[in-house]
Amino acid sequence: MTEIISKWTRELRYKPYSEWDDEYVVALTNSVASSKWRTGYHIEPKTGLLNDPNGFSFFNGKWQLFFQYYPFGAAHGLKSWYHLESEDLIHWEEKGIALQSDNNYDSHGVYSGSAYPIDEEKLFLFYTGNVRDDNWNRFTFQNGAFMYTDGTIEKFDNPLVNQPEETTDHFRDPQIFRYQNQFYMIIGAQKQSDKTGAIFLYKALSNNIKNWNLIGELTFSRSELGFMIECPTLIFIKEVPVLLFCPQGLSQSIHPYENIYPNMYIIGETFEPTNAAITNATSLQNLDEGFEVYATQAFNAPDGRALSVSWIGLPEISYPTDKEGYQGMLSLVKELTLHNGKLKQYPVDETKSLRQIEHIFHRSLDTKTNRFELELTIPKNEIVELKLFSNADETRYLAFTLDSVNGKVSVDREFAGERFGEEYGFKREAFVTKKEEMKINLFADTSVFECFVNEGERVISGRVFPDESQTFVYLHSKIDLSGKLWRLNNQKR
Secondary structure (H helix, E strand, O other), rough: OOOOOOOOOOOHHHOOOOOOOOHHHHHHHHHHHHOOOOOOOOOOOOOOOEEEEEEEEEOOOOOEEEEEEEOOOOOOOOOEEEEEOOOOOOOOEEEEEEEEOOOOOOOOOOEEEEEOOOOOOEEEEEEEEEEEOOOOOOEEEEEEEEEEEOOOOOEEEOOOOOOOOOEEEEEEEEEEEEEEEEEEEEEEEEEEEOOOOOEEEEEEEEEEEEEEEEEEOOOOOOOOOOOOOEEEEEEEOEEEEEEEEEEOOOOOOOOOOOOOOEEEEEEOOOOEEHHOOOOOOOOOOOOOOOOOOOEEEEEOOOOOOOEEOOOOOOOOOOHHHHOOOOOOEEEEEOEEEEOEEEEEEOOOOOHHHHHEEEEEOOEOOOOOOOEEEEEEEEEEOOOEEEEEEOOOOOOOEEEOOOOOOOEEEEEEEEOOOOOOHHHHHHEEEOHHHHHHHOOEEEEEEEEEEEEEEEOEEEEEEEEEOOOOOOEEEEOOOOOOEEEEEEOOOOOOO
């Protein structure tokens, strides 16, 4: 019987895809398919590792989405882009590997990037090519490709942007966007001068996406932004600039966070490309107060919405599914809005199409599948305990404490199932206004939860790995309180 690889050498990680034998791929596929933690309506890899969402866009009458992918196990190896397509942001058709390492400018991995429709016939894919020499020195190239309406892809012959002298080899994740009828690009970097994180801004010359000019380092914060910034995304909500980014190594004295690396955002007043600046920006804020959200990618959709999707996973963390040969998933697609100067994130309205049977529950309910949406309103000045993924005797569970007295939502996954990432703790907290009614919409899907407080004023997401007996929901309250629970469709294709 073929064993799933658990110890990954550099040689294995960068072994060409064509050299993996069919017997191993079949064994890996069977191992993943038999996992008890496979979800019903979240995007996961069929095998191997999924991480950053890439190329989120609308083209050829459909939503396009890619993710960074390594097919042969739960390891960060020779990366490619995997392609998904949807008509409604809920049902995703798998189109297969779209971009793969096959030239001198991406020989050691197709890394993250973005996409933009150039015309009705072509979707421009902008990505980082990872290259290593014989001494394992890294070189990065910002490459381009066209995807045509028939799904075929044509890579450009030469890189579009080379690494500038101002940065180290940590220079990646280009995001293309259009502002005032002009193409711009931002990219994450580490500065050569002091080895700190930064974002650089480029402008396309005469709207020619094959020619880019460096404007300079984007200024938006006076804080030192760790040692590297990954996955920057700039969107505009009613013309207000909102910048999402992942500052690796950020000091917790600047803004507290508990994960290995945070996913953060700022809201600016104006975007001034000539000066490479976002003016009068807010302080840094956590995009998600939970355990696992990273590399969020957003874009301004043609229907007027600002849409985002995240990797529910983190770099440099092992997960219980690793031993089964897979890791990682994507979040629900969320719409981003601004309310009184605050960012809200909430699943797109199309998500309601997943709803099946509605249940009204008071104290307990056996969900059977852990695949549901739960809606609960806590009156002002009440404290309620909610247990998900619970067994019948409430000794194993994911615990939420919903405290409208102090305006606090606490989550504890210490007893939720197989433990992992223990060095980063079991508890997280999010805060809203005290002494006011609190609304919770919580999506559970076998081994993941996404909790939206007050319609997305705060978001708390994370993974859990329960056993088969943990399918109950329990509600403990001093007052008579009821909630709605919808069983949700399995949307895997």
